[in-house]
């Protein structure tokens with residue numbers, strides 16, 4: 118496919134949308150991105166990839182040792198900002214490809230960036246295979262990933278067997294992957310991938326404790342869809 122980085126072997130779970138943001142979000146980006154959005158080495162400028170030789174050191178980035186939660190696709194950051202505000206003792210690393218979402222999340226923080234949140238503007242699927250030390254993450258969150266409901270687009274869904282391996286590598290035994298979706302068919306697909314997966318065990322279907330109601334959840338519920346929460350632990 119023209120324009121797609123050759124290093125990307127996987128069909129992407131997103132389409133690149135514009136970088137334009139509302140004025141207040143752009144202002145928050147201009148004010149806070151230098152602190153909160155990590156300037157990581159890229160294979161080429163503007164790429165959604167990170168140089169695979171680069172390893173992020175959370176202790177250096179956050180300036181302390183703390184449990185690290187990785188959120189994949191925080192969108193406009195409802196869960197992220199809520200969790201980071203109510204749990205200052207936990208560090209949060211968010212991987213998001215949509216810059217206006219990051220701008221929106223930063224705008225929710227106010228004048229100052231939250232000291233326990235950092236963003237990497239990147240495609241989580243390839244990037245999480247190299248970005249972090251294996252076994253170094255406390256929890257991974259994937260809330261309301263893009264559902265790609267049409268059959269011909271299912272291969273774009275983020276949660277597949279390959280990504281399940283990537284996430285399993287990040288966590289120690291017992292580490293949790295929390296997922297939520299408002300698409301029943303995606304919930305079934307997640308279970309079809311993860312229930313028989315040798316490295317994962319389903320440990321809960323209750324709502325993730327720190328997950329607030331987001332725009333996507335509200336939209337799903339209003340459209341008559343029910344929400345599925347799934348929590349898996351690494352064996």
Ligand SMILES: C[S@@+](CC[C@H](N)C(=O)[O-])C[C@H]1O[C@@H](n2cnc3c(N)ncnc32)[C@H](O)[C@@H]1O
Nearest residue numbers: 130131190191192213214215240241260261331
């Ligand atoms: C449907 S939104 C959900 C946002 C948020 N989790 C919520 O519950 O409100 C999915 C988000 O995942 C992001 N996304 C999709 N694929 C991604 C990937 N491979 N890496 C990082 N972010 C991704 C999209 O840009 C979008 O912001």
